[in-house]
Amino acid sequence: xxxxxxEDTAGADAPIKREPRLAWLWQLLRNPLGAFGLFLVALIVxxxxxxxxxxxxxxxxxxxKNRLASPSWAHLLxxxxxxxxxxxxxxHGGQIALYVALVSIGxxxxxxxxxxxxxxxxxxxxxxxxxxxxxxxxxFPVIMFALAVITVVGPSLETIIGVVxxxxxxxxxxIARNSTLSLKNNEFILAERSLGAGTIRxxxxxxxxxxxxxxxxxxxxxxxxxxxxxxGLSFLGLGVKPPTPSWGSIxxxxxxxxxxxxxxxxxxxxPLILTTLxxxxxxxxxxxxxxxxxxxxx
Amino acid sequence: MNNTGxxxxxxxxxxxxxxxxxxxxxRALRHIDISVPQNKIVGIVGESGCxxxxxxxxxLRLLAPNAEVDAQSEIIFQGDDVMKMGRSDLQGLRxxxxxxxxxxxxxxxxxxxxxxxxxxxxxxxxDLNKAQKRARxxxxxxxxxxxxxxxxxxxxxxQFSGGMRQRICIAMALMMNPALxxxxxxxxALDVTLEAQIIHLMKELREKFExxxxxxxxxxxxxxxxxxxxxxxxxxxxxxxxxxxxxxxxAQHPYTQMLLECDPARIAETRRDLPTITGSVPDLVDLPxxxxxxxxxxKRYELCNESPPGTYEIGGQHxxxxxxxxxx
Numbered sequence: 001x002x003x004x005x006x007e008d009t010a011g012a013d014a015p016i017k018r019e020p021r022l023a024w025l026w027q028l029l030r031n032p033l034g035a036f037g038l039f040l041v042a043l044i045v046x047x048x049x050x051x052x053x054x055x056x057x058x059x060x061x062x063x064x065k066n067r068l069a070s071p072s073w074a075h076l077l078x079x080x081x082x083x084x085x086x087x088x089x090x091x092h093g094g095q096i097a098l099y100v101a102l103v104s105i106g107x108x109x110x111x112x113x114x115x116x117x118x119x120x121x122x123x124x125x126x127x128x129x130x131x132x133x134x135x136x137x138x139x140f141p142v143i144m145f146a147l148a149v150i151t152v153v154g155p156s157l158e159t160i161i162g163v164v165x166x167x168x169x170x171x172x173x174x175i176a177r178n179s180t181l182s183l184k185n186n187e188f189i190l191a192e193r194s195l196g197a198g199t200i201r202x203x204x205x206x207x208x209x210x211x212x213x214x215x216x217x218x219x220x221x222x223x224x225x226x227x228x229x230x231x232g233l234s235f236l237g238l239g240v241k242p243p244t245p246s247w248g249s250i251x252x253x254x255x256x257x258x259x260x261x262x263x264x265x266x267x268x269x270x271p272l273i274l275t276t277l278x279x280x281x282x283x284x285x286x287x288x289x290x291x292x293x294x295x296x297x298x
Numbered sequence: 299m300n301n302t303g304x305x306x307x308x309x310x311x312x313x314x315x316x317x318x319x320x321x322x323x324x325r326a327l328r329h330i331d332i333s334v335p336q337n338k339i340v341g342i343v344g345e346s347g348c349x350x351x352x353x354x355x356x357x358l359r360l361l362a363p364n365a366e367v368d369a370q371s372e373i374i375f376q377g378d379d380v381m382k383m384g385r386s387d388l389q390g391l392r393x394x395x396x397x398x399x400x401x402x403x404x405x406x407x408x409x410x411x412x413x414x415x416x417x418x419x420x421x422x423x424x425d426l427n428k429a430q431k432r433a434r435x436x437x438x439x440x441x442x443x444x445x446x447x448x449x450x451x452x453x454x455x456x457q458f459s460g461g462m463r464q465r466i467c468i469a470m471a472l473m474m475n476p477a478l479x480x481x482x483x484x485x486x487a488l489d490v491t492l493e494a495q496i497i498h499l500m501k502e503l504r505e506k507f508e509x510x511x512x513x514x515x516x517x518x519x520x521x522x523x524x525x526x527x528x529x530x531x532x533x534x535x536x537x538x539x540x541x542x543x544x545x546x547x548x549a550q551h552p553y554t555q556m557l558l559e560c561d562p563a564r565i566a567e568t569r570r571d572l573p574t575i576t577g578s579v580p581d582l583v584d585l586p587x588x589x590x591x592x593x594x595x596x597k598r599y600e601l602c603n604e605s606p607p608g609t610y611e612i613g614g615q616h617x618x619x620x621x622x623x624x625x626x
Contacts, residue, residue, distance in 0.1 A: 187405040194358055195393030195420055195470070198385075205419070209410045 027289045034285025040278025044271070048094035055088030060243045068261045078263040080253050086267045089245035094271060096246050100157060101226040104164035105219050112169045113215065116176025117203055121184055127177070134170035142167045146233060155238045164226050172215055179211040213287065220283025224276035231272060247272055307478050307510040308334040308357070308375050314368035315349075315356055323366075324582045326352045327534045331609070334478065339504065339511040341525035341542070343518060343557070347579060349534040350514045354480050357512075358392050359383070376477060393420060397471040401483040403463035407455040413439075413466055414451030420473045438469040441506075442499060461492040468500065472507055479504070480512045485520065497524055518561045522546055527615070530554045533579050533590050536609075540616030551618040552595050589620070597622060 028034040047054060056076070063083035071078045077086040119130040146163045153159050183189065184207070192202050227247075233239035234248030235255075242249065247268050254264025315327040327349045334340045342350050355361050357373055359380060373380040375396065383391065400406040408416060417435035418428070426434065432451060439447035442465040455463060464484060471479055481500065485493040501524060504511050515521055521528055522542060529539040530551065538551040549555045556575045558564065565573070577594035580586055586593060592602040601621055610623040617623075 187400050187402055188408045190360065191398070191400055191406045191467070192408075193360055193392065194398040196389045196391070196423075197393075197419075198389060206408050206411070210408070213410070 024289050028285055031285050031288065033281045034289070037278050037281025037283075037285060040274050041282050044094055044275050044278060045098065047091050048098045051088075051091035051095050055085070055091045057085035057088045059084060059088040059092045059245050061085070068257060068264075070261065070263060077267040078261065080250070080264055081257050086250065086264060089250055090247070090267055090271055093245040093247045093250060093268075096157070096240055096244065097227045097230055097271075097275070100160055100164070100230045101223045104161045104226055105168070105222055107161075107165045108168040108172055109215060109219055111165065112172025113176050113208070113211070115169070116173035117180050117207060117211075119173065120177040120180025121199070121203055121207070130173070131177070134173055137166060138170045138174075140167070142229065143232070146229070147238065150233070150238045155233075155241065157240055160230055160233055160239055164229060168222060168226070172218065175215060175218065176211050179214070180207055183207055183210050217283045217287045220279050220286065223279045224272075227275055228272060231268075305336050306333045307336055308373070308512075310353075310357070311372040311374070312368075313353070313356065313371040313373060315352055315361065315371075316366050316368075317362065318364045318366060319583065322583050325534060325585060326365075326582060327356070330536055332529055332536060332539065334510050334512055335527070337508060337510055338526040339501075339513055339524055341521035341528045342512065342514045342531060343516060343521055343528060344531035345516060345557075345579070347533075348531045350531060351482060352534075353531070354398070354482055354512065354514060357480065358396060358398065359388055360392075393476070394423065394474045395476055396478045396480060397474065397476040399464075399467050399471050399479065399481040399484045402487045403460055403467050404487065406467050407463060409455055412452050412454055413458075417451070417466075417470055417473065420470055423474070434473075435469075438473055439466065441472075441503065442466070442469040444469075460488055461496065464488060464492075464496055465499065468496075468503065472503060472509075475507055476509055478510050478512065480514070482514045483516070484513075485517075486515075493520070500524070518546075518558065519563050530557070534582060535590055535619060537591065537620070538616075538618040540612070540614070544612075544614070544616040548612075548616070550612055550616075550623050551591075551620045552597050552622070553591050554618075556596075591620075 028038060061084060063079060063085075065083065066075070066079050067081055067083040069075055069079040069083075075085050075087065077090065080086055080089070115130055115134075119127045142163075145167060146160070149163050150159055153162075189202060189206065192206055197206070230239055231246060231248030231251065234246035235252045237249075237252070239248055240246045250264060250268035254262075254266075254268055258265060310330055310332045313327055313330040314325070317324040317326055330349075330353060332340075342353070344350055352361070352365075356365075356367065357375075357380065361367070367381065371381055375391070378387070378391075380388075380391065407413070414432055414435055417438065418431040421431045421434060424431075432448075436447040436451055439450065444450055444462060444465060450458075455466075458466065464487075468484075484500070485496050488496060497520060500511070513521070513525055525542050527539065527541050528545045530537050530545070530553065532553050538545065538549065538554045545554065546558065549558055553575075560573050560575060562572060575594055580590060580593060586603070588601075588603040588605055589595070589598070589607050592598045595602065599621075607619050607621045607624070609617050609619050611617045612623055
């Protein structure tokens with residue numbers, strides 16, 4: 001063991017085998033579920049981002065003569081009860097859905113992590129206080145709570161986002177807190193402290209990477225839940241205001257005219273199903289790829 | 299024993315630590331006086347729960363929040379009193395001037411950060427760029443005998459074996475070239491062949507890096523092999539200390555004598571039962587009035603139960619906390 005000298009190791013000239021930057025993508029694509037999930041998510045994201053580019057008609061343009069039309073080359077998914085092109089409305093509805101999901105989940109993640117780590121790492125009384133708040137908020141049923149808030153504040157996108165942030169943050173915070181609690185008594189945290197690391201450094205660069213993986217998976221799986229909450233509220237007429245399209249309001253229109261045409265319900269329902277599947281598969285496979293504890297030895 | 303000369307890296311004077319528990323104050327350490335000389339290896343032995351870990355944790359002020367250190371306690375490290383240090387001084391002390399190796403290498407490394415990143419993080423105090431930090435980390439890995447260190451920097455802790463992880467921990471502890479290295483039972487979690495390798499490595503590196511070392515163990519053979527001086531602790535007190543030769547060949551305190559007799563490596567003839575010290579460790583919340591070891595001591599007499607003994611010199615650096623020593 002004394003035969004190795006620093007000269008051997010300085011070895012910048014020796015070829016160093018390092019895994020390529022995008023190796024994780026390959027690993028993800030090798031898994032059929034992951035590839036399928038990624039494909040669906042990419043499809044939804046691209047269609048939502050490029051909604052203005054892809055949609056053949058203005059989603060607000062009425063064409064009453066052609067109302068409740070079946071799919072044709074002119075209207076790929078037919079038209080709704082006011083003769084608006086359903087395909088264009090689905091694309092724009094995706095924009096709303098993703099916007100609500102990403103903004104609210106992102107905010108909940110940041111808030112949940114911060115509060116959870118504070119509760120787990122901070123003093124006991126703060127932990128108890130935060131837990132009390134988390135549990136009280138979690139005790140509300142999401143839809144009832146949303147209905148109550150919307151009744152008071154009035155329906156809008158911001159209200160939906162606010163409600164989702166308030167109801168999902170405690171869940172993330174609890175997971176972050178529990179992981180922090182179990183991690184903070186680990187010897188490596190004591191070792192960090194004995195090497196002179198401060199509290200903020202321990203929390204940000206040592207605890208955070210340990211708890212982020214399960215939370216990101218949870219986020220990925222929560223995105224479809226949030227999308228369905230938004231669709232559900234819009235279905236009830238408590239979400240986005242018309243004429244802004246939402247998958248939920250399209251479903252509601254289809255529900256009202258289901259005796260005339262099934263296409264509105266199909267057009268509103270399929271994106272919801274695909275989004276749920278896509279994000280769930282992606283989250284599942286991303287965990288397998290990213291968690292170094294699950295990584296097989298190469 | 300309380301030599302205050304400059305040849306000591308660390309002087310612990312009259313250190314008492316207690317923990318507030320629901321049953322009352324648990325007096326984990328009582329009036330500890332020890333010192334670590336420059337470039338020497340000092341061993342601490344004692345059974346589980348005797349305060350070894352509390353002692354070394356208090357040296358870095360890493361005690362649990364319910365710990366209370368008595369006001370008269372002093373821990374002088376290179377002329378500075380650790381007990382009076384502020385937050386930034388403590389951060390400068392930990393890892394840079396004193397560093398520590400832990401018992402279980404399986405849990406002492408962050409599982410989700412690569413070794414190279416964890417090692418580079420220690421160098422945050424130094425003004426080096428990323429590549430230089432990596433090179434320095436690889437060099438340290440090579441010093442502790444990790445083959446192909448440059449490539450292994452990107453590996454995660456679970457990709458190393460237990461022995462290798464302990465080597466990495468040693469490399470990390472020595473990275474800032476500390477004046478004192480504290481090893482808290484560094485080989486307890488390893489098997490015997492690895493133990494010998496790690497001990498050999500630590501001895502070699504100690505000479506190379508010229509640091510002093512405090513080695514905590516309950517393995518008497520290791521202590522005899524590695525250390526220059528030995529401190530024997532029992533139930534929160536130092537019962538005997540001296541150089542390794544005096545202590546192993548002329549042990550004076552009954553506890554030390556019995557501890558040596560219990561060492562399986564020293565048993566000459568095969569018997570059905572291993573020798574043990576009868577009785578159990580006293581309750582540290584409700585201390586006996588006399589000598590702490592009296593209830594288990596085969597050589598006790600009335601005085602032992604009445605008042606606690608002081609520390610009595612035997613000769614040279616050798617001393618023991620026992621009335622028998624004074625009387626002899």
